[in-house]
Amino acid sequence: MSRLPILLAALIMPACHSPGMTGQEQPPLPIQQWRIQSENGSMIIGLEVATTPDEQAIGLMHRRHIGNANGMAFVKDRPQIGHVWMKDTYIPLDIIWVGKHHEVVGISIGTPFDKHIQQSPGPITSMIELPQGSVQKFGISVGMTISPVPPAKDSAE
Numbered sequence: 001m002s003r004l005p006i007l008l009a010a011l012i013m014p015a016c017h018s019p020g021m022t023g024q025e026q027p028p029l030p031i032q033q034w035r036i037q038s039e040n041g042s043m044i045i046g047l048e049v050a051t052t053p054d055e056q057a058i059g060l061m062h063r064r065h066i067g068n069a070n071g072m073a074f075v076k077d078r079p080q081i082g083h084v085w086m087k088d089t090y091i092p093l094d095i096i097w098v099g100k101h102h103e104v105v106g107i108s109i110g111t112p113f114d115k116h117i118q119q120s121p122g123p124i125t126s127m128i129e130l131p132q133g134s135v136q137k138f139g140i141s142v143g144m145t146i147s148p149v150p151p152a153k154d155s156a157e
Helices: 004-016 054-057 135-136
Strands: 030-038 041-050 071-084 094-097 104-110 117-131 145-148
Touching: 004 041, 041 054, 071 135, 104 117, 117 135
Parallel strands: 041 071
Antiparallel strands: 030 041, 030 145, 071 117, 094 104, 094 117
């Protein structure tokens, strides 16, 4: 008897149990402070940060509320064209595409359950998802900057 079916099942089953595949929301991710430099001035918001491929694949899917953060940042390890879809996402979102110099290179609207894949207008190093209306509320537009705030240095050093 061939072991191929058993081997294939062993490889496929773990993927079927990840939170995104089972309809479960991702547990809250670490929150990092990000600075928005907009026409309304400078402000700090807290964003959950998705850095691993699994965290980024699940993102805000299956969540009914953002939680304690203002949204989620998807941080890339190098500039690349970004993609997003809203399958299994309940929350209407503003999607902010951020380039390698922390400049906003584009803004999109995320409609819940939309299966259309949206693409960044150029290479990005991060994508930020905020509740819909946040772009207007915070005065965010193309050309402005959004960047992570460096952690405070320990005063004992």
